[in-house]
Amino acid sequence: MKKKENRVSIRHVAKLAGVSVSTVSRVLNHPESVSDELREKVIRVIEECRYRPNQIARSLRTGLTKVVGFVIPDITNPAFLLMVKGAEDYLKKKGYSFIVCGTDHSAKEESRILRALMAQNVEGIIITCSGGQRSELANLLRHLGLKTVFMDRRYERIDAPYVGVDNAGGVEKMADYLIETGHRSFAYLCGERTTSSARERLQGFINSMQKNGVTNYEILYGQFTFESGYELVRKFKKIPEAVMGGNDLVALGAIVALSELGYRVPDEVSVVGFDDMFYSKYSKPSLTTVRQPIYKMGFEAGKVLWKLLSGGRMQQKEVILPTEIVLRETVRQR
């Protein structure tokens, strides 16, 4: 059994081009410092034998992996992935590769993943917190000293940049609109309270109620899921004139439950969501909701991480993107 000559290395190229290894390396990293003649010759050889530098070796030498990690609660949730895509689209132009990890909403898994990412020597991470309980995220991140950007969900106990949207403002605007259109009793279906986005949205709701002097409302706590919206409706003390879902899924679940209970949307009760996810405009009736710029959020998070990685000082600790309300068919004038 002979030695396995798996891949062409920088040495092969050097030999074939009749130059030293360092010249090849220079052509790759500082092309301007090599004479035109040699540079062209080396480039030709590189292409001929399809040489690709071994990133592992490069990483070992430079200490830089050109890899960033993403940590999101659910790898099958299109919203999280659209954020990830936004960040990737920005960062790949800077030459980065990506590792995307899902925590299944578990803080324990989140810790495990963070360690794994660290062991892989990622240069930085963008994280949307799991929202799980007893998170040791703070200690971990502090100890690991990993460059970190929080996306969509902030984590107050850590002093790291945050990119998110104006959750409270969006919900408040929508609640105001509901009041303007004559609704007088409300229910708010809150997502996981362990997440900052759920808390902020709820706060927006409360802000509007207080500002407008409305006291006839009910708040129910659940998850950011279709099923949760469905179940929460069945716990209403009294059917309200308007129900606000913590997100679109919750709102959609609520609509189904309502219609099963014999209440017609929007004729008898109005329902609104938050997200403006893909399907919301196609559901029947189409969903009135608060639109948040998901992809853009990721893109901005990518920018911020890049700042961190390239050593630039952050001028601002947080980026808050605006939300807008999208009027469709699930709200009627009363």
Place this chain on the structure above:
Amino acid sequence: MKKKENRVSIRHVAKLAGVSVSTVSRVLNHPESVSDELREKVIRVIEECRYRPNQIARSLRTGLTKVVGFVIPDITNPAFLLMVKGAEDYLKKKGYSFIVCGTDHSAKEESRILRALMAQNVEGIIITCSGGQRSELANLLRHLGLKTVFMDRRYERIDAPYVGVDNAGGVEKMADYLIETGHRSFAYLCGERTTSSARERLQGFINSMQKNGVTNYEILYGQFTFESGYELVRKFKKIPEAVMGGNDLVALGAIVALSELGYRVPDEVSVVGFDDMFYSKYSKPSLTTVRQPIYKMGFEAGKVLWKLLSGGRMQQKEVILPTEIVLRETVRQR
């Protein structure tokens, strides 16, 4: 500027424990070959200074990265990610980490990604082909010599294992059912014909038509998207009694277009899909469709890749999972 003593290395541990570097290495990799006394001492030091082996260095030395890559057409499509999750769930038990890449349905991007993955020294990949045109996938994969498993979409020009579902069988069964329930004219809304799954499903449709002697049907070509289903309906020469979508999204789009044209589903026309994606059971009316075991497909692909990576010979070149028809509200007996 002093040298940056970023991380504790195997040498620090060795020095602190008063042993050689190789002993530390052995404690990590072949603990049984070290005396109890030294082993315990080394382990204590490792824990004290929180030493974690540098995976990069380890990879360079062993040639093994313990990383596999996933290449899928769209990173924001929950179906693809559920497959990925299936594969990850299997492979992570074997100690692997993952890089997930989306090609945006572009063959060019697919090539770029494959090269990048190779440069990252992934040990193998699981790929769902982009379906883009003029793919140089065959050459690339052959040349790179990367261990590869095709998932969901096969690529006939390459002799690599394939894990998929019985697309043709599922559609055929559903078409048979439609015929049994009295439907006499059909339309098939086909997804990207560059993908094997679209072609196989279409073939299933044709098989059923021929087998049952039905000639009154129309085939329209588009994409696997909601919008495509919506648009294709408006190109019907004649509204059929039953329309079959290339997937659920297409079917859902078709339903909306039909209702806008004034046709009621299922009273006037029946519609079926393929996938049984999350939302299909909640849409109004809920969608009758062919269910395919998405997660399981990924899990099986993970198994197959593991076989490849651990050097086992493949006993079978392909794994085809069964599909089942799910009866809901979008089909009526005629």
Place this chain on the structure above:
DNA sequence: TTGTATGCGTTATCAT
């Protein structure tokens, strides 16, 4: 059982 020395594929330092 333990230690010494070599090399994995790069990049960077230092000569020339």
Place this chain on the structure above:
DNA sequence: ATGATAACGCATACAA
């Protein structure tokens, strides 16, 4: 402008 060589952190063949 170019080349020889050390070093990155680790695993292993070989020596002791």
